[in-house]
Amino acid sequence: MARILEDLLKASKAHGWAVGQANLAQVRVDATLLEWTEVPTRRGGPALSTLRPVDQAAAEPNSLSARYGKDAQPLHTDGAHLPNPPDIVVLACETTSTTPTRLWSRNRYGRFIGGLPEFVQHGVFLVTSGRDSFFATATEGGHLRYDPGCMIPCDARARQSVQFFGERGSSAVEHQWSEPAQVLLIDNRRVLHARASAAHEPEREIQRLSFHLNREAS
Numbered sequence: 001m002a003r004i005l006e007d008l009l010k011a012s013k014a015h016g017w018a019v020g021q022a023n024l025a026q027v028r029v030d031a032t033l034l035e036w037t038e039v040p041t042r043r044g045g046p047a048l049s050t051l052r053p054v055d056q057a058a059a060e061p062n063s064l065s066a067r068y069g070k071d072a073q074p075l076h077t078d079g080a081h082l083p084n085p086p087d088i089v090v091l092a093c094e095t096t097s098t099t100p101t102r103l104w105s106r107n108r109y110g111r112f113i114g115g116l117p118e119f120v121q122h123g124v125f126l127v128t129s130g131r132d133s134f135f136a137t138a139t140e141g142g143h144l145r146y147d148p149g150c151m152i153p154c155d156a157r158a159r160q161s162v163q164f165f166g167e168r169g170s171s172a173v174e175h176q177w178s179e180p181a182q183v184l185l186i187d188n189r190r191v192l193h194a195r196a197s198a199a200h201e202p203e204r205e206i207q208r209l210s211f212h213l214n215r216e217a218s
């Protein structure tokens with residue numbers, strides 16, 4: 001029985017994320033049972049990545065680290081450059097980290113203030129992904145796609161959206177990696193996330209797995 005992931009998925013319905021205790025081997029077994037598909041977020045890369053703070057010069061081109069280095073990242077979704085971004089991102093930390101992960105859910109915003117502004121729904125971005133670049137809005141059928149590292153605003157409404165998402169950082173919730181073996185499941189289509197500044201913790205290691213849900217089963 002795929003207990004860990006099912007529990008986390010159920011718990012994430014409220015805010016868009018959930019925290020549990022597990023290791024990634026268990027997560028992978030559960031995902032297989034649920035028929036979720038692992039998604040590499042870099043072309044030709046592995047689905048499982050180890051995320052480490054890196055300086056701008058050492059970062060992958062077009063990555064947030066290439067622009068922000070070890071400083072705090074802006075809120076974003078993962079795989080925004082992909083035509084079909086991952087539904088779920090699972091972050092895991094075997095030890096502990098003093099660098100929190102920031103989380104902001106469109107659901108929380110919607111509940112309190114009445115939904116995302118119209119400019120977020122209509123502003124057009126160029127999503128840069130080499131020869132596979134394409135145009136997109138930051139919401140698609142209620143799903144979020146936003147990463148200022150790879151999305152260039154093309155009109156006034158998209159520029160307003162950049163400002164809007166930039167200002168959401170102050171209301172983000174911080175997940176503290178204060179206990180070993182924590183996993184954080186993020187609904188990548190409803191929630192923006194970001195690493196806080198890791199300048200003080202260059203040895204930080206977080207592992208990441210991304211998935212498409214088995215939509216036929218849900």
Ligand SMILES: [Fe+2]
Pocket residue numbers: 076077078193194
């Ligand atoms: Fe990310």
